[in-house]
Amino acid sequence: MKTVSVKQKLILSALTGTILISGSVMTARAEDKPSEDTQILPVAGIESVLKECYKEDVKNNIDLYLVQDDKGEYLNRAFSNVSDYVYIRSAPDETSDWTGKLYSNSTADVLEYNGDWTKIRSGSVEGYVPADSLFTGKEAEEHAGEYEQNQATVTVDVLNVRDGQDTSASIITQITANEQYEVTGEAVNGWYPVEVGETPGWVYGDYVNVQQNYAYAESKEEEEKRVAEEKAARAAEEAKKQQEAQRAAAIQSQTSSGQAIIDYACQFIGNPYVWGGTSLTDGADCSGFVQAVYAHFGVGLPRTTWDMESVGTPVSYEEALPGDIILYDGHVGLYMGDGNIVNAMNEADGIGICSATYTPIITVRRVL
Structure with missing residues (x-):
């Protein structure tokens, strides 16, 4: 269903003494006597003129007699009077093909009144709908406010949405240039109420372009x-x-699984660090410690830290989970979670726990 801006205002224009009809002219002469060649303008006025227009079968082109003015906005404007939608049909009968749907919140231009049917144009769709599915004329004017949709378009790079109508009000969120939001109520002191997602707030009018929109029919x-x-x-x-x-x-x-790796590795905290060692009890260096822990779970790893840098799948440090292998320049440890690793540190400290970011990380590898 389309929504576009409409600002057309129309009225009927009557020329003194002359009524223009497509393909003909009727002239009213105030003092001349009637003759066989003279058509008399009915005394009743514009209503009779319109009746004559219909008799001349020009109602299909009634918009030819509509001109812009502030007083006649609803002469050819109609609004849907349905609970959900009504089919727009190719001919004025229920058996004809439907070309589109006029929804409950939509507007249309009247092209022709045809008994129980009205021909309309709404959006890209033109066709017939039952006459009782529309508000027209005075009813259209009375119901117009129900169909108007005010939309605010952001005109600055970044705009604060606040919880009140003042710059001292708290900022709820921010919206950016060219984004569009429905205006949900009347402006207050230059501030417009809008809804961002499901969050209500206020934006200052100097930084948005507010336009009145209508919804239109949707073609098949x-x-x-x-x-x-x-x-x-x-x-x-x-x-x-x-x-x-x-x-x-x-x-x-x-x-x-990773937690099982860590739980097993932590059993050996306090055991010695031995350069080149791979024993979890008698001593291991950093890569020997990681290799021995994973070997207990049937996972074979390379012997050196350099070779371990290419095992498994790389993940970011932010994605690291317990059991992941964290590699540094010449060192390796097992990520425990909470920003720590268990590792064979050095001869002085043996197997123990330290911060995972104690030195720059080269890569994090996941092998489970």
Whole structure:
């Protein structure tokens, strides 16, 4: 369903003594006597003129007699009077093909009144709807406010959305240039109420362009395109949810397995550091310690830190989980979580715990 800006205002224009009809001229002569060649202008005035227009079968082109003025905005403006939508049909009968849908919040231009049917144009759709599905004339004027939609477009790079109508009010969020938001009420002291997502707030009028919009009908082709796009979006969202669920399950599995690695490794805290050693009890160096711990779980790793830099899958430090291998320049340890590693540190400290960021990290590898 489309929404575009409309500012057309129309009235009927009557020329003194002359009524223009497509393809003909009727002239009223105030003092001349009637003759066979003279058509008399009905005394009743503009109503009779319009009646004559209909008799001359020009109602299809009634917009030819509509000119801009502030007083006649609703002469050819109509609003939908339906709970959901009404079909716009190619001919004035229920069996004709439908070309679009006029929804409950929509507006249209009247092209023709045809008994129980009215021909309209709304958005890109032109066709017939039941006359009782529209508010027209005085009713259209009375209901117009229900169909007006004010939209604010941001005109600055970044605009604060506040919880009140003053610069001292707290900032709720920020919106950026060219973003559009529905204005949800009347302006207060130059501030407009808007809704960002589901969050209500206020923006200052100097930094937004507020326009009055109307909603319009949707053609059959536009509906088909929209439905296809919505279906694709739902499928993409479902796929994303499945991927997130799989990732969460993998993380849970990794966390569980990784924690088992850490629980096992921590049993050897306090044991000695031995250069070139691989014994968790008698002594190991940094890479020998990591290799021996993983070997207990049936995972073979290279012997040196340089070779370990290419094992498994790389992850960022922010994504690190317990059991991941963190490698430094000439050193390696097992990530415990909470920003710490368990590692064979040096001859003075043996196997122990230290900060994972004590020195720059080269890479984080996940092998489970």
